[in-house]
Amino acid sequence: MTSGTAQESKALPPLPCTGARARRxxxxxTAFYEGYLREAGLRLPQYSLLMHLTRAPQSLLHLAERMDMDRTTLTRALKPLVEAGWVVRHASDDARQRLYALSDSGRQKRDQAQVVxxxxxxxxxxxxxxxxxxxxNAQLEAALERLRPALSPEN
Incomplete structure (x- = not known):
């Protein structure tokens, strides 16, 4: 993926790897938050999912868009929450669509974890x-907004 701006900036040496710093x-x-969330028996991605779910069923596609996740990763992340009974999979009029909602025990787990x-x-x-x-937080949100249009639709 090359843009005019990227080609123009080749005259300057690149800055240190932003991706590697972001990963670090x-x-x-994640380790910082999970040090606290361990008390609630959750990992950070699980907590984040519980916070994005509601009692009203929502499609996997809608949830993936809200969380900026691809559907495959989201499906894998939802599996242990469904197995724990915190998330319920609902039938849809469209057999191709999967709907997910927070169960009563999921709401209780989310409320417990939110305190932590x-x-x-x-x-x-x-x-x-x-x-x-x-x-x-403001800089991260701005970076997300700038990167969104630079990615292919699959991302």
Whole structure:
């Protein structure tokens, strides 16, 4: 994927790998949150899924779009939540469409985990500084918005 801007910038040497730094940050951030979420018996991706689900069934496609995930990864991530009884798969009028909703026990698990997540978030803001965390969030959102149109539709 080459753009005019990328070709024009070849005169400058590239900056250090942003992707590698983002991966390192993601691993450390995940470990930080999971240190807290372990108390609720969840991993960070599981907590995130529970937070995006509601009692109203929603399609896998809709959920994948909301979470910026591909459907295959989302299907794998949902499997242990369905097995635990926290997420329920519903039938759809369209046999090709899979619908998922939060079960009562899933709502309880999410509520329990949300209390722990608040502790983790506040601790993170203490470590990084609240202003820095707010700016980091804003920069991450801006990066997501800029990258979205640069990716192929499958991503």
């Amino acid at each position: 940050l993601t691993r450390r951030m 997540w608040v502790e983790a978030q506040l601790a993170l803001e203490t470590v990084l500084g609240r202003d820095f965390t707010a700016e980091l």
